[in-house]
Amino acid sequence: MKIQTKLAFLTVLCLGIFAIAFFFYMNLEKSRLSTIFHETKNEKNTVFDKLLTLKGAPLEMLANDYTYWDEMVDFISTRDLKWAQVNIDFALPTFQVNAVWIYDTNFTLLYSINDVKESSLKELPFTKEEFDKLFAQSRLRHFFINTAAGLMEIRGATIHPTADSKRETPPRGYFLAGRLWNKEFLSELSNLMDGRLTLLPFFEEKTNPTLKNLSEKGIINLSKILTDFDHRPLMAVNMSIDSETMRVLKRSSTVTLFTVVFLIAAAFSLLIALLNRWVSLPLHLISRTLETGNISHISSMQNEEAEFGDISRLIQRAFSQKEALIKEIAERKKAEARFQHVADAAEEWIWEVDKDGLYIYSNTVVERILGYKLDEIIGKKHFYDFSIPGHEEKLKKEAFAIFAAKKDFKNFLNENRHKNGSIVYFETSGSPVLDKQGNLLGYRGVDTDITERKKAEVELKNAYEKLKETQGQLIQAEKLNAVGQLASGVAHEVRNPLGIIIQGVNYLETKIAVKEGDVAEVLAMLKESVKRADKIINSLLDFSRATSIGLQPEDISLIIENSLNLVKNHPAFNNIEIIKQVSPDMPKVLVDKNKMEQVLINLLINAFQSMPSGGRLTIRGYDKKLEIVRSGIGNRATDNFRPQERAAIVEIEDTGSGISQEQMDKIFDPFFTTKGPRGGAGLGLSVSRNILHMHKGLIFVESQVGKGTKITIILKLSGR
Amino acid sequence: MSKKSILIIDDEADFCKLVKLNLELIGDFTVTIATDGKHGLALAKTLKPHLILLDIMMPHMDGFQVLEKLKADEATMQIPVIMLTAKGDDASKVKASELYNEEYITKPIEALELRSKITEVLERTAK
DSSP: OOHHHHHHHHHHHHHHHHHHHHHHHHHHHHHHHHHHHHHHHHHHHHHHHHHHHHHHHHHHHHHHHTTBOHHHHHHHHHOOHHHHIIIIIHHHHHTTOSEEEEEETTOOEEEEEESSOOGGGGSOOOOHHHHHHHTTSOSEEEEEEEETTEEEEEEEEEOBOTTOTTOOSOOSEEEEEEEEOOHHHHHHHHHHHTSEEEEEEOOOGGGOHHHHHHHHTTEEEEEEEEEOTTSOEEEEEEEEEEOHHHHHHHHHHHHHHHHHHHHHHHHHHHHHHHHIIIIIHHHHHHHHHHHHOOGGGGGGGTTOOSHHHHHHHHHHHHHHHHHHHHHHHHHHHHHHHHHHHHHHHSSSEEEEEETTSBEEEEOTHHHHHTOOOHHHHTTTOBGGGGBOTTOHHHHHHHHHHHHHHTOOEEEEEEEEEOTTSOEEEEEEEEEEEEOTTOOEEEEEEEEEEOHHHHHHHHHHHHHHHHHHHHHHHHHHHHHHHHHHHHHHHHHHHHHHHHHHHHHHHHHHHHHOOSOOTTHHHHHHHHHHHHHHHHHHHHHHHHHHHTTOOOOEEEOHHHHHHHHHHHTTTSTTGGGEEEEEEEOTTOOOEEEOHHHHHHHHHHHHHHHHHHOTTOEEEEEEEEEEEOOSOOTTBSSSTTOSBOTTOEEEEEEEEEOSOOOOHHHHTTTTSTTOOSSOTTSOOSOHHHHHHHHHHHTTOEEEEEEETTTEEEEEEEEEBOOO | OOOEEEEEEOSOHHHHHHHHHHHHHHSSEEEEEESSHHHHHHHHHHHOOSEEEEESOOSSSOHHHHHHHHHHSTTTTTSOEEEEESOOOHHHHHIIIIISOOEEEESSOOHHHHHHHHHHHHHHHHO
């Protein structure tokens, strides 16, 4: 609310309070005047009553005293007019009475006299019934009648003997005396009351507007109701007393009132004018100045000693400071814009974090390298919020250790997650921001996106690995090729002589009818050697032949069963306890059935040979999600399986002699064998591995010398 | 029933000799030997043997060339052939069995086994 409004409001409020106070004062004054008026009226009324009583006393005395009198009783019966003239006629002026009437008990007029010379007053204007009523209730009566001569006050009494002053005996007659309320009487009363007396036809006082108005003007109106014989109002006598005291009182009250009103109005006007001059106007000027920024409005107030002078000087100082500030801000903004321009044009993400790692500044580069808008970063993200899952705690630990030491850091390599989910690599450098006391406020620094470089590095590494592997495969393939060619060549060159030898042996077997001594044994040895040589040739051929496979969804349980059937004739078979555990609801595997049987047979025979004196062979088949990241399971292009991929597992575990650590490195090499010249060609595991490799499968060997060997094969499930 | 005549064409003279000895010893056969393809073809035409044992790996003319010529000639077309090989490669096997619908035996082979194979082929082709 404006101060002017407040002042106006205050003024109105004061005026209101004053008006209310004035109203109460008026009422109080009115009631005071009214009280005084009523007191005066009551006094005058009492006086008027007393005056009427006093003035009516002779009439009353006549009516009362002449009626318990033996002479009067006698007059009723004698009707002695002489007595009446002597006694009654003379009494008239004495008692200031205008008329007298004497009636007998039958209300027959016995005597009548009046000094008004009015014939109509000869007899009272009552009927027989009215006369009967007249004294029926009381033996003394006081009432008024209207006559041709004017209003007449009448007093009447029953006539009794002198002894009966209490009028207990029956009335002997009736005596009535009247007095006219003529002009003289009325003016006498007026003079005595110092007022003006009027006779008015009877009205209800309240409905008489004249009377009411008179009372308002300091005139006291007293009114008496005059009743007829039957107590009915007949006339009203009204006394108007012009009270000077009341008028003076009323006038002085009004004068006081107007004086007070005028003085207060003057005081208010003065107050408003002064408030306007001293407060509103300076305030208005100050507000104009502050609104427009033009200090010329308050230049006149500059030299004032009072508060507004101080304020105007302060405003002037503030304005000059403001101008300086605006200038400085403009310059700073320019500098900031320059910095911002440079920062945004930079390739690096420039940032500032508080001591909790929350970003409080960032250039726009973050949008490009992390995918977040500035308003998603500033005040919302910590540096570790972009960390890749599982690395957050480590990063926090390392970073806050540096924070605690308030050290600079340079080219700190870290992995982060882009908003789109991709991994980005940053090299981060930063310096601590300290306050004057050396307390850490936060860090400022720069992140360089090295993802491309990193990617190139990774690609290079992958390419190198791939190259190495391809090289290995090439070497292996070359080896195989060489072995294949060798095998093919050797097969022909060796099998022909073997064919000759066996035919020769056959011939000798048939020809030498009698098997003398060692001949049969020698022939058998020759045949056995030929078979062994042939077996080696076959193995070599198998090895070189493993070049193409036909993958089909197959039941691994069936393959295991077939393989076990095929090795049933092995001499060790009967000494070995075979436990087959294949998960019943195992999905089909994607394999070349014959090749896989070949693999399993190779492995089973190896296991049998490691348990020459018996043991236990457990063969398991189940499927599971791959978890352990080991050779061949991973995200590299060359890995056959991805982590979390579901795959078929076949395990062949024996309780045989086991494989030593030195042997372990060579077991997959072609021609490596521990079985001696009578064992195999040393190609079984090598061939098996090649077959599995073509299946995109894996083989792992775990062994402990003296305890046994466990071979794990991982195969692809036929898709879903 | 007279003896069945068998022609063996193989560059390994010793092998041929021993097969002849064995087959004639344990079976009811007369075996004629040819140690090269050309000689073999000529003998096949003139002798019209009941069965020819034909080696694949031979100098000058290999077994498949000989087989082709045998099958091309009306005189020798009907004679069943058992291919003999020391090579043991799948390609040969496929070629022999699928292309010419002929039997295939890998060396070394025992005499008894060879005899039963010959008997089997002869019985089948006689039908």
